[in-house]
Amino acid sequence: MEMELLRTNLSRVRIPEPTNRIYKQECCISFDTPKSEGGLFVDLNTFLAFGKDYVGWNFDKTGNAVYLHIKQTKKPIPEDRPLKKPTLLAIGIDGGFDNQEPEYDETYSIVILPDYTSFPFPSVALPEKVRLAVDAVLIAEGAERKEQVASWTADKKMVSQHALTLKQINNDVIIPPLGWKCAKCEKTENLWLNLTDGMILCGRKLWDGSGGNNHAIEHYNETHYPLAVKLGTITSDLEGADVFSYPEDDSVTDPLLADHLAFFGIDFSSLQKTEMTTAEKELDQNTNFDWNRIQESGKEVEPIFGPGYTGLTNLGNSCYLAATMQVIFSTHSFCSRYYENQSLKSAFDIAPADPTVDLNMQLTKLANGLLSGKYSVPAVQNDAAANAVESCIKQEGIRPRMFKSVIAASHPEFSTMRQQDALEFFLHLIDQVERINTGNPESDPARSLKFGIEERLQCPSGKVAYNKRNDYILSLNIPLEKATNKTELEEFHKLKEQKEAEGNKMSSDEIVRPRVPLSVCLDSFYHAEEVQGFYSTALKARTTAIKTAGLTSFPDYLVLHMRKFVMEAGWVPKKLDVYIDVDDVIDISHLRSKGLQPGEELLPEDASESEEESTKLMANEDIVSQLAVMGFYHLHCQKAAINTSNAGVEEAMNWILSHMDDPDIDAPIQEESKNNEVDPSKVATLVSFGFNEDVARKALKASGGEIEKATDWIFNSTTASGPSDMDATSSSAPTLDATLPDGGGKYRLIGLVSHMGTSTLCGHYVAHVYKEGRWVIFNDDKVGVSKDPPKDMAYLYFYERIQE
Numbered sequence: 001m002e003m004e005l006l007r008t009n010l011s012r013v014r015i016p017e018p019t020n021r022i023y024k025q026e027c028c029i030s031f032d033t034p035k036s037e038g039g040l041f042v043d044l045n046t047f048l049a050f051g052k053d054y055v056g057w058n059f060d061k062t063g064n065a066v067y068l069h070i071k072q073t074k075k076p077i078p079e080d081r082p083l084k085k086p087t088l089l090a091i092g093i094d095g096g097f098d099n100q101e102p103e104y105d106e107t108y109s110i111v112i113l114p115d116y117t118s119f120p121f122p123s124v125a126l127p128e129k130v131r132l133a134v135d136a137v138l139i140a141e142g143a144e145r146k147e148q149v150a151s152w153t154a155d156k157k158m159v160s161q162h163a164l165t166l167k168q169i170n171n172d173v174i175i176p177p178l179g180w181k182c183a184k185c186e187k188t189e190n191l192w193l194n195l196t197d198g199m200i201l202c203g204r205k206l207w208d209g210s211g212g213n214n215h216a217i218e219h220y221n222e223t224h225y226p227l228a229v230k231l232g233t234i235t236s237d238l239e240g241a242d243v244f245s246y247p248e249d250d251s252v253t254d255p256l257l258a259d260h261l262a263f264f265g266i267d268f269s270s271l272q273k274t275e276m277t278t279a280e281k282e283l284d285q286n287t288n289f290d291w292n293r294i295q296e297s298g299k300e301v302e303p304i305f306g307p308g309y310t311g312l313t314n315l316g317n318s319c320y321l322a323a324t325m326q327v328i329f330s331t332h333s334f335c336s337r338y339y340e341n342q343s344l345k346s347a348f349d350i351a352p353a354d355p356t357v358d359l360n361m362q363l364t365k366l367a368n369g370l371l372s373g374k375y376s377v378p379a380v381q382n383d384a385a386a387n388a389v390e391s392c393i394k395q396e397g398i399r400p401r402m403f404k405s406v407i408a409a410s411h412p413e414f415s416t417m418r419q420q421d422a423l424e425f426f427l428h429l430i431d432q433v434e435r436i437n438t439g440n441p442e443s444d445p446a447r448s449l450k451f452g453i454e455e456r457l458q459c460p461s462g463k464v465a466y467n468k469r470n471d472y473i474l475s476l477n478i479p480l481e482k483a484t485n486k487t488e489l490e491e492f493h494k495l496k497e498q499k500e501a502e503g504n505k506m507s508s509d510e511i512v513r514p515r516v517p518l519s520v521c522l523d524s525f526y527h528a529e530e531v532q533g534f535y536s537t538a539l540k541a542r543t544t545a546i547k548t549a550g551l552t553s554f555p556d557y558l559v560l561h562m563r564k565f566v567m568e569a570g571w572v573p574k575k576l577d578v579y580i581d582v583d584d585v586i587d588i589s590h591l592r593s594k595g596l597q598p599g600e601e602l603l604p605e606d607a608s609e610s611e612e613e614s615t616k617l618m619a620n621e622d623i624v625s626q627l628a629v630m631g632f633y634h635l636h637c638q639k640a641a642i643n644t645s646n647a648g649v650e651e652a653m654n655w656i657l658s659h660m661d662d663p664d665i666d667a668p669i670q671e672e673s674k675n676n677e678v679d680p681s682k683v684a685t686l687v688s689f690g691f692n693e694d695v696a697r698k699a700l701k702a703s704g705g706e707i708e709k710a711t712d713w714i715f716n717s718t719t720a721s722g723p724s725d726m727d728a729t730s731s732s733a734p735t736l737d738a739t740l741p742d743g744g745g746k747y748r749l750i751g752l753v754s755h756m757g758t759s760t761l762c763g764h765y766v767a768h769v770y771k772e773g774r775w776v777i778f779n780d781d782k783v784g785v786s787k788d789p790p791k792d793m794a795y796l797y798f799y800e801r802i803q804e
Contacts, residue, residue, distance in 0.1 A: 003125065006066065006110070006112060006117075006119065006127065010066075012044075012063070012065065013066050013129055014133065016133065022047040022137055022141075023047060023356065024042050024068075024137060025142045026040070026399065026401065026402065027040060027051040027054060028049060028050065028354075028355050028356045028361075028365075028402065029348050029351075029355055030344065030365060031369040031374075031398040031399070032050075032051025032052070032054070034071055034072040034104075035074070036051060036052070038053065039069055039071035040069070040070045040071075041055040041111060043067055044064075044066045044068060044137070045066070046062070047137065048354070050067075054348075055067060055113065057345060061348070061349070065112050066110065066111075068108060069110070069118070070107075071106070072104040072105065072106050073107075074103070074104050075105060109121050110134070157251050157253045158253065159252065159253045159254075159255060160226070160243070160245045160248060162245060163227065163252070163253075163254040163255060163256055163257075166226070166254075166260065167196065168197075168260065168263045169197045173198035173264055175198065175200070175264045175266050177266075177267075177270065177271060180231050181200070182200060182201050182213070183199055183200055183201055184213070184215045185215060189202075189232075189500070190211050190212045190230075191203070192216040192228040192229065192231065193229050193231050193264070194216070194225050195225075195227045195254070195261075197225060201216040203216055226245055226246055227245055228243070228246070229243050229244075229257065229260075229261070230244070231275070234271050235268065235272065236268060238257050238268060239253075301786070302785040303378070303782075303784045304783050305373070305395060305783075306373045306376055307373035307376070308371055308771060309373070309376050309771075309776065309783045310369060310370045310372075310376040310395070310783070311395050311397035311778065311779075312326065312397055312400055312778075312780060315400070315404065320420045320421065320425050320765045321403075321404055321407075322765070322767070322780055323422060323767035324429070324753060324767070324796075325366065325370070325400070326370070326751075327751035327767050327769055328426075329367055329370050330750060331556075331557055331750075331800070333445035333446075333557070334367070334445045335367065337445040338363045338366075338445070339371045344364060344365065344368055347360060347364035348361065357409070359407065362402050362406045363403070366400055369398040369400075370398070377395060378395055379396050379397075395783060396781075397780070407428070407432060410428075410432065422755065422765050423795070423796060426473070426559070426796065430472050434447075446472070447741060448741060450470055450472055450555055450740055451471060451551055451552070451740060452470055452471075452553045452740055453468065453470070453552065454468045454549065455468075455469075455547055456548050456549070457534060459536040459538060459543055460544070461536060461538040461539055461603075462601070463600075463602060464600050464602060464603065466595070470740070473560070474551075474561065475561040476522065476525055476561065476562055476563060477521065478580070479520060479521070479524055482517075483514035483578075484517060484581070485512065485515045488512050491512075492512035513579050515578075516579070516580055517580075518580055518581060518583065518586065519586075521562065521580065522586075522591065525549060526548060526549050526590075528547065529547055530545070530546060531545045531547045533646055536603065537605070538604060550591055550592060551592060552595075552740075553740045553741065554742055554743055554744065554745055554801060555801070556743075557800055560797040560799065561795070562794065564755075579792040584748060584749045585746065585748050586746070586747050586799065587747075588745045588747065589745030589746075591745070592745065619637070619638040619641035623637070623649050625637075626649050627652055627656070632653075635668075637652070637656070639655075639659075639665070640652035640656045640659075643655055645698055645701070696710070744803075746802040746804065747802060748770075748799060749770065749797060749799055750769065751767065751768065751797070752790065752791060752794035752796070753767050753794060753795055753796040754767075754768070754793050754795055765795075767779075768786055768790070768791075768794075774786070
């Protein structure tokens with residue numbers, strides 16, 4: 001009788017094809033897994049998976065009755081391995097940070113709804129179609145696992161393209177086995193041997209005065225000799241030597257290093273290691289400073305479990321996502337939209353046939369996973385663990401695989417398993433949330449973070465123009481010259497020089513870092529600055545304008561981005577090692593824009609006599625010269641500046657790198673300008689989307705006339721409506737949304753996203769959130785009471801407006 005019930009549903013059973021996406025590791029509308037108490041049910045028609053509490057919803061919606069039930073039970077394994085100090089900048093692999101995973105036994109059965117009639121599997125009594133379908137499901141790689149890797153490591157060194165063709169100059173130079181010194185200064189550490197001419201020179205100078213005096217890179221700029229090896233890292237194991245390629249701007253491998261060293265009389269077999277490699281220094285810095293302080297290592301962190309205290313398991317490089325989402329779902333606007341006011345059932349009912357590709361469904365799933373407390377349980381309960389403190393802090397947590405997949409679908413970078421910038425992810429998330437709530441702005445939680453910015457430009461004629469735009473983050477420069485501990489810094493540098501002269505090194509506890517008040521960073525936002533190349537309709541000429549800025553509205557949640565990542569000369573990325581002195585309560589009332597003031601005269605709108613001149617953008621020479629110093633052709637530099645509307649060096653460089661193969665890249669600018677007219681129909685299309693006409697024209701120019709790229713440029717470029725090439729008067733300013741949230745200027749700090757590492761594209765992110773009267777640390781799947789939140793080290797600060 002029961003087997004007959006199965007046979008009557010055979011028409012709805014499908015044998016999966018290679019192209020089918022098969023889910024068997026996680027419920028598509030909750031975070032239930034085969035390890036959950038009820039196991040997991042795989043629909044043998046759609047190959048979507050559902051937890052015990054949700055499979056009935058799918059049956060009601062689709063009528064699909066036959067499911068493969070998967071249940072996993074943890075094997076009892078001894079956990080007597082002590083935690084080891086990491087030897088590799090990695091997560092989840094041997095030698096990296098925290099690498100302990102339990103093992104599970106797995107059992108299967110066939111279940112028919114609605115009565116949950118069950119058949120054991122495998123069984124020869126089952127119909128062949130069912131056996132073939134289940135076998136195919138079990139053999140196939142799950143869709144969830146295809147979208148992740150098990151570990152993250154720093155990028156492996158590549159073989160340098162210059163190594164095999166390196167030409168060495170015979171200068172009769174013989175390098176001694178010790179006693180090295182920079183040829184241009186007195187430095188005896190951090191020395192690099194140029195493998196072309198045998199020059200020994202010191203490395204880059206760091207912010208705290210350590211490192212070197214830049215003589216090695218200056219030598220490269222003069223000679224273009226590409227490869228150098230760090231003396232002190234050469235041993236009989238040549239693979240451990242630190243070789244750097246200046247043109248490739250990266251640590252590399254030189255397969256002919258033995259021959260290149262022998263050219264200068266170096267017998268590497270007898271050399272002893274005396275210095276750390278660049279990678280080792282990064283690991284040492286992260287382990288001894290960033291990792292310890294931000295992760296609050298060494299402190300007995302009290303674990304927290306329950307609603308709102310659910311950890312997010314690292315998918316391999318998803319800490320940027322985890323840290324950001326923990327803070328996002330600590331805001332009332334996102335909690336109410338995707339948890340309090342929308343249930344899993346209602347989100348599933350309105351979701352498409354495949355809820356895994358529906359952002360609304362996956363946001364609701366993530367909100368329920370984080371806020372319900374269902375998955376916030378200890379990972380180790382009865383097992384004897386060698387490190388009880390570490391084991392009890394860990395919890396089962398949840399894996400945001402489906403959310404990551406759907407939020408990354410419209411962004412190729414987030415689809416990879418590489419580390420990403422938390423700021424860029426935050427902006428992409430807000431953009432996508434705003435899009436799916438189009439037409440219903442009252443329910444859009446992103447609006448709580450949105451505010452208006454007004455920029456005032458005054459030309460030498462005394463007349464002014466106002467330009468407005470909306471944004472979600474207030475990006476702040478960090479003026480190191482305004483550090484409040486200059487005396488301590490000077491004493492630190494003197495002590496450091498003294499210790500180095502004695503052959504000793506400073507310990508991490510002795511290092512003094514600049515301290516800059518947040519108020520100074522906020523002041524830098526609205527202080528006056530010069531804008532080169534501004535076309536004045538009053539003077540009918542290009543001139544220098546003075547720009548000031550202010551906010552036209554104060555959002556419910558204010559997100560501050562600290563510009564810790566900057567570019568040094570030679571386009572070398574650098575992270576500012578600095579403390580920001582942050583107050584728990586701030587008042588930004590003074591940032592309120594005043595708008596057009598009595599007695600101010602707007603720049604004239606009619607520029608017909610010089611229309612051709614006003615629409616012809618000239619390249620900013622500062623941008624051109626900086627690019628030229630990096631080695632780019634002058635013509636390419638001019639085109640880059642023009643095509644990015646003089647937005648900045650970074651934008652111009654990115655334009656060059658993405659247009660190097662353009663067939664007209666070497667065409668004179670005069671000839672190219674004839675064909676550089678913006679298609680009016682494309683302008684009209686962007687205007688129909690709701691964009692201002694001037695912004696649409698600028699975006700099309702910067703994007704090669706492609707509408708899709710122009711749309712992305714408008715949403716992603718911080719200068720999309722900025723004044724860097726503003727030939728605008730008041731009439732050309734984008735119209736702000738009058739329904740933006742607004743209120744008083746007092747805010748309370750509620751969240752931090754902190755970064756460890758030398759670049760946003762490597763390292764680790766951790767969140768700290770103020771909840772229920774205490775600070776809580778969210779370090780992937782570890783959640784606990786924070787003893788010392790690193791308020792002075794954050795990358796992103798989240799403030800909530802105080803209702804008065």
